Amino acid sequence: MPSEQTETTATVAAVILAGGASSRMGGTDKTRLPIAGASALERVLRATPAGVRIVVGPDGPDGRALAARHRARFVLEDPPRSGPLAALARGVDELDDAGDATTVLVLAGDMPLLRPETLRSLAAQSASAQQVTALAGEDGHIQYLGAAWPLPRLRTALAAVENPEGGWVNLSLRRLYAQLGEQELATRPAAGAEGADIDTPEALDEARRVAGPRVALAQLEVSEDPRETFATVRRAVAAAAEEGAQLVVLPEATLTPFGTDLRAAAEQHHPGFERLLQELADLHDLVVVGGSFTPTDDGRVHNTLLVRGPGGSPRLEYRKIHLFDAFGADESRTVAPGHELVTFDLGGTRFGLATCYDVRFPEQFTALARRGAQVILLPLAWAEGPGKRDQLRLLLRARALDSTSALLAVDQAPPAGYTGRAARGIGHSAAVGPLGEVRQELGRTPGLLLVDLDLAEIETARASLPVLRHAVELPRT
Structure with missing residues (x-):
């Protein structure tokens, strides 16, 4: 890759x-x-x-x-x-x-x-x-x-x-x-x-304190054939491990793309996908975050991010809170919302989780930051459309600023020639600094974006722009 x-x-x-x-x-x-x-x-x-x-x-x-x-x-x-x-x-x-x-x-x-x-x-x-x-x-x-x-x-x-x-x-x-x-x-x-x-020894101690884990954002083209997708995931995680990544983040809906039978995929292929992520975490001694779907009692699914680490630690799930009932889409028809924020720690860094449409809701990102998240991971399957790429870049920068956090967004790479209405990604996975600067960005094709986190940058941003401390609860009318 x-x-x-x-x-x-x-x-x-x-x-x-x-x-x-x-x-x-x-x-x-x-x-x-x-x-x-x-x-x-x-x-x-x-x-x-x-x-x-x-x-x-x-x-x-x-x-x-x-x-x-x-x-x-x-x-x-x-x-x-x-x-x-x-x-x-x-x-x-x-x-x-x-x-x-x-x-x-x-x-x-x-x-x-x-x-x-x-x-x-x-x-x-x-x-x-x-x-x-x-x-x-x-x-x-x-x-x-x-x-x-x-x-x-x-x-x-x-x-x-x-x-x-x-x-x-x-x-x-x-x-x-x-x-x-x-x-x-x-x-x-x-x-x-x-x-x-x-x-000096003091400089060494400080470097070790502020050097966060190496994160790989794996921008994948997700196939409708689970066997092909599983093979793609294997290659992507192996490539990330070869590059020294300690955390690999896969896009939203890596299990199966939107526009397919999500419930059937959740019932038939989610258990195998979960086992695959755990196997890769153990094999490469790193943490994998990937988008799947899990069945609900009402016949729908949860849009679920799995977090799997070596030896089963960490082992977490985040269920997408905000559902994409916008621009003619109706995600809530097939997907049930989650209700809980999720964070996890790795190498002295706290990560928060969000998924795609969540990016339009700043309060989720500031809430994650108040829970200690220094970095927010955002898997996506962004929908094509007029102005949508500009909106995504603007939203990524704004959410990083809102929370004074590093924001790491990984999208699906759109299939060549795809003209369907279901969201299949637009690429442009990006790493955004805590003051809204786009640090690194991919194009539309599959690729691996490698990010070495600098926690000192986040500390400096929060000291110079203390929006998390200054926010007040406004009266409701």
């Missing part, structure tokens, strides 16, 4: 400095310290949207596996422990075949909360303006190892600061940046903890 996280960009390369042991970390190689299920270096590698990835530093016991997963090449500093500028120059030497149009991401291997969308933005801005673009903190501090450089400018700056006798031993990165004129350097403010590195 295609993954946005593994797309390459031909004109972008990355040089990642991973220089081994740190005295301030007790001699530990800080780039190999585990952060929310992956080493710091692996988190940097999987956030890097580059066709060429050069890691300067010892490959260690995991180097071969990292290189295979992320198309990375490890090279050693020459001489070892000669400083960051020498390491950078060594990495740039490996780009001899790169053209002058190449943009180089200069990164540290101990910045575990870097985001792919941020690095893409840095590279795009650098390429467009032909200037260096770097992350900067709220205090204006420039993150030298979180920047994008035009390759020719990087080469000339390195040449200008090289020691007279040759080499860059014991030279600091500050000297490199001192070569830039006022108009040659632009900055982009860091959000959440994306600009943080782990230079």
Whole structure:
């Protein structure tokens, strides 16, 4: 299954400095310290949207596996422990075949909360303006190892600061940046903890506190043949596990698409679907959330999200509360409403659940946030129609703002040539930040959207925009 996280960009390369042991970390190689299920270096590698990835530093016991997963090449500093500028120059030497149009991401291997969308933005801005673009903190501090450089400018700056006798031993990165004129350097403010590195034990503790689980949004085309759908789900969850996901979210109505006999599917195929999700959770040691239908006593079904974790924990169900009796649809004819909000915890993060039409009701999202949800999962089978895509994007952004939560929405991918009236999705699964920014988004076709959660961003949003505390109950008339 295609993954946005593994797309390459031909004109972008990355040089990642991973220089081994740190005295301030007790001699530990800080780039190999585990952060929310992956080493710091692996988190940097999987956030890097580059066709060429050069890691300067010892490959260690995991180097071969990292290189295979992320198309990375490890090279050693020459001489070892000669400083960051020498390491950078060594990495740039490996780009001899790169053209002058190449943009180089200069990164540290101990910045575990870097985001792919941020690095893409840095590279795009650098390429467009032909200037260096770097992350900067709220205090204006420039993150030298979180920047994008035009390759020719990087080469000339390195040449200008090289020691007279040759080499860059014991030279600091500050000297490199001192070569830039006022108009040659632009900055982009860091959000959440994306600009943080782990230079001290305290910084490591903070990174581990705010790094949430890796979530995969599996945008699927749902077949009317359950056997085909079950096979699709197997492939999607396996692909997500291979990418390091700890939580996989499938669309609404993954069991069977709307426009089919929901009651028959619930009676005949829901038990098998439930077993499949549990089997995949156990096999891949992750949590799976997927849309099904469960029978009710009145002949209808509940539109049900199943949450299944390894060993049966967590094991929850959310029944869709708001039914889609709108735009000519009549969901309540075949579907009975649920009445309870549902949250669950994973890796120090609390998730809330909602389904499709629920997104038009802000009070559900604020209620989930007040119950501690930092992230709200929203499986969808969005209906086509004039303006419906614009409405969906607007609603996702609004609900994230209402609740100051990260909102992760996963839709069905519409079947090619489908012209029926039943909702079969429009694609465009998205990750939205707590202040309403669309962070990542897919198109209409099947795909996997991978999201590394940054809880610091949510904490900052709720401190600066305390709508959850300020809300008052209005009088009823």
